[in-house]
Amino acid sequence: MNPDNTPAALQSQVSGSSFYAGxxxxxxxxxxxxxxxxGFCRIVDDIADDEEGDRADRAKALDKWRADIDSLYAGGNPGRAALVAEAVRRFGLDKADxxxxxxxxxxxxxxxxxxxxxxELDLYCDRVASAVGRLSVKIFGMDDAEGVTLAHHLGRALQFTNILRxxxxxxxxxxxxxxxxxxxxxxxxxxSPESVARSPHIDAACRDxxxxxxxxxxxxxxILKRKPKGHLIAPKLMAAVYHKILGRMQAVGWAPPRERIKVNKAALIFTVGKLWLFR
Structure with missing residues (x-):
């Protein structure tokens, strides 16, 4: 295994994120x-966000990931998809996601x-957020129907919040x-993107x-309040933290100039503890 893809190395990569707490x-x-x-999501996201890289080269890199995922599911050499091979085997993750x-x-x-x-935006959010949720709920051990529905709603909610932030x-x-x-x-x-960002009318669009x-x-x-089957602290935490971020943004609005809302680490720790005690 690539030393960068060991559990310890992957843990180190995410240890500074709110994701890690969950x-x-x-x-x-x-x-x-x-x-x-x-780790998989981070790698392909970095490829997409490499503004200095050639578009054709970045597209080829993503195509190689598609081919490696296909090879993994076909029982061939997984290449870089070896990163997720054990997760796929143990939890039956879907190739389509x-x-x-x-x-x-x-x-x-x-x-x-x-x-x-x-x-188009909704489809994009399904791909970059709800699809990750569909992979996650299988790992959490949720039943398919409720898991897919939770992934649909929470994925959109989180991605819309990120877009607004x-x-x-x-x-x-x-x-x-x-x-x-x-x-x-x-x-x-x-x-232009700049004209959108500095528009005095942007607040109304953001509130929609x-x-x-x-x-x-x-x-x-x-869904989470119904206490369905599965390890639910992680999605509960993400919902609680990011819903609060959305609320803080709604309170101050989106009229320029804006100050980016950040995760309060003390509040994050408190929320983890509360969810752990009352799970």
């Missing part, structure tokens, strides 16, 4: 599988994402993930997306 409470096998899935994640990253690689239709960072690299329907309805100037994120959080939290 994963460390899982049993060993589930924890290491989640580190592997996170790995492909979906790669397809989402290919969207960022092929062109700058700017003003997608809401339908990263407006300035995305605009700086030529990307705008806000839906064109919301921007047009708010009267936002879409002549925030309403949808709220609906997805509420749907996800309703």
């Amino acid at each position: 994963m460390r409470v899982l049993p060993k096998a589930e924890r290491e599988a989640m580190y592997a899935v996170y 790995f492909h979906a994640v790669i397809d989402g990253m290919a969207t960022d690689t092929a062109d700058f994402v700017r003003y997608p239709s809401f339908e 990263d407006i300035d960072e995305d605009a700086a690299i030529g990307r705008v993930y806000l839906a064109r329907e919301h921007l047009a309805a708010a009267g936002v100037d879409m002549s 997306l925030a309403k949808l994120a709220e609906q997805h959080y509420l749907a996800a939290e309703a």
Whole structure:
């Protein structure tokens, strides 16, 4: 195994993230599988976000990952997909979900994402977020029906929150993930990513997306409150932490200039403890 892909190395890669707090409470096998899935997502995301790299080369790198995933599932040499081989074997992860994640990253690689239709945005979020959720809920041991529904809602909620939090960072690299329907309805100037980010009308467009994120959080939290089968501390933590981030953004609004909302580490630790005690 590649020394960068050992459980210890993968744990080191994620130890500084809010993701880590939710994963460390899982049993060993589930924890290491989640580190592997996170490692895969991190690698393909880095390929997509390599703004200095040649687009054709980045596309080829993602195609190689597709081929390695296919080879893994066909019983051949998995190449770099050896990273997730044990997780696939132990938890029956679906090849289609790995492909979906790669397809989402290919969207960022092929062109700058700017003003997608809401339908395009929703598909993108399914690929880069809900597909990761579908892989995760299998590792958590959830039943398929509730697991897939939770992944659908929580994936959208988290990704919409990230989009609303990263407006300035995305605009700086030529990307705008806000839906064109919301921007047009708010009267936002879409002549450039910079014009969107600095528009005095952007708050209304953001609040349209925030309403949808709220609906997805509420749907996800309703599932979690029913206490379905599985290790649920991790999705409960992500829902609790990021729903609060959304609430803080809603309170201050999105009118420029904006200050990026960060995760409060003390609150994160408190939330982990609370979820552990009352699980």
